Every structure is written in C-alpha cells, then in structure tokens.
Amino acid sequence: MSELQDLIKPKYNSIDELPYRQGAIGIIVDSDNKFLIVQMKDYGDNDWRFSGGGIEGDETPTEGLLRELTEELGTDKFEILKESKQVNKYDWPESVVINQIKNKNRYFKGQEQHQFLVKFTGVTEDIVIDPKELKRIKWVNYDELKTHFVFDNQWEQAKEVLQEFNIKSA
Secondary structure (H helix, E strand, C coil): CCHHHHHHCCCCCCHHHCCEEEEEEEEEECCCCCEEEEEECCCCCCCCECEEEECCCCCCHHHHHHHHHHHHHCCCCEEEEEEEEEEEEEECCHHHHHHHHHHHCCCCCEEEEEEEEEEECCCHHHCCCCCCCEEEEEEECHHHHHHHCCCCCHHHHHHHHHHHCCCCCC
16 A cells, blocks of 8 residues: 555545645736746745635635645735636645645645636836745746746646736737
C-alpha cells in the first residue's frame, strides 16, 4: 500500500473519492491595464499565479475571494467586475495531496477555482503583503503573463478566461 493510501484510509477507499477544494482567484487589473500576480511563500523564483485561495465554511466564492485578497495583500481596495463561467478544476500531484493531509489535515485531491475579474481601486503602496503567505508581487502586462505562468496548463487556462472577459494582447 502506498503512503497516500495509508493516509486516506479509513475515510476514503481511494484518491478518486477525495473531494476538490473550493477556491477563488482574482484576475486583478489596475488603471494601467496591468495584472497583479503573486509569488507564494513556497513557490520557486519563477513561479507565479493570480491572487486568491480557499473558500471557507459557508462563504460564497465572492466572499472567499475578497477575504483572501485582503489577507494576502493587506488592502480591501478591490471591486469585483465579473465572475467567469469557467471553473478551473485540476488535480494536484500526489506529493501535494500527501503534504495537505500531513501538514494541514486537509483531504483534497485537487482544486476547483472560481475565477473573477477584479479592478484594483487603490495605489500600489496600499498593498502590504502577508509574508506568511507571499514572497512578492508584481504588476505585468498581458504579454508578460505567459512567461510568468509556468505550471501545467496555467497560461492556456488563464488565456481562456481573459478571452471570456474580452481582454487580449495589446
């Protein structure tokens, strides 16, 4: 029996029975049409993503997103413009599933992310990142997103949602 199978029993018979964690991400755009991307504390130097996180308890995706943005970025100067019709659903590598169970007692096989277009209504100085969650942030233009999104299918998925929001390369 594998380490993962040992960890999930007796709650689950197989990894297929594990649920997906519900999450929300914000595609944050400023007045110059730049996108805010974040580097999580445990990411490598070239790994970036849009800001957001898990939905807790009975929160709606909108409530969860606004809470996560405020926690990670230290400001509430955001206006949600639209929610995508697409939910980004993906499986985690086995090592991530094991880490989630061992370190956070979270039994999930992956994540389903609700995606939102968000306008940043403040100035960059309003942002104070939470060092327990983030290493750094960066504002980038549309064409730079591709070089910063290195995870499997990350850029392709982001591009689909941006097209849905009628956002294209300059």
